[in-house]
Amino acid sequence: MTAENGLDPVIHAPARLRVVVTLATLRDGDNLSFTRLQELLGLTPGNLITHLRKLEDAGYVTTVKSGSGVTSRTSVSLSEQGRQALDTYTAVLRQLLDSVSVNGTSPH
């Protein structure tokens, strides 16, 4: 894992990074249905649930289930903490990429 290079290990996994980036596109106060998120990312329901749980445990996303039976809807949104974590992640990533291009080294 990559905690030593400053990248948040919770976000620094392809599927979770895509989840967080996708949810960050929504406006503040908006949420996305689980099924639409799954369709956008092309993940299986079980896979997506696993990643969402990790992000939820870190306080980065919020999931809310409403209704019951066929009308039930699970909505997912990025928390303020998650938005800040993504901002920090992309800033650190940019710095690391810049240092790689200057020094020619490749930190993982």
Next chain:
Amino acid sequence: MLEDQDMSLQEAAAVVHEARARARRELVISAPLVYTAWGLVLLIGYGAMWLSVRGQHPYRGPSGVSIAAVFVLAGFAVAAVLVIASRAVAGIDGQSVRHRRIIIATWAIGYLILLSVQAAISGSATTRTYAFVAFAGPLLLAGLIYILASALGRNRPAFALGAWLVIVSASCAGQAPATILAACALAGGGAFLLIAVIEARLGAHDS
């Protein structure tokens, strides 16, 4: 997809870039397309009405064909915007959905008021007053709606467009019908197309 596979920095940057581009393409209503649709309605539809009244002595009003063209173009624009919006917002709920409902309700109420005023003054108003209400009125309403939308969505280009449309339509007061139609077609339609280009460039720059 592998679960917690490690990524190189370059791979992570590529994931961010691709996920952001896809999410914007799929989840955000394309402002350039919406602005272009309405810009063409004004430029072509109002332009056709302007050409049909230019040089009329005495003034008889726009030709039936040009009026029909406006309604057909507006119908296409409404349908296009509905398709684009319904695809983009599928699965999204929350504040922006409530804002959109407020905007649509305000638009519908405003347009009904405009039609009522138009009907009420049709027999008594001067040609210039009637032309102002009938031709510049919808543009004035659109300007106010864009200002409202910009306040709700914190969107500067929408505010600039709304303010410009209000200025253009207000400056039509007291003008001859042909002048009003020309101003709406060129200054109004042109502004929509200009904002479409600006939004497209801003979108390309952000991604």
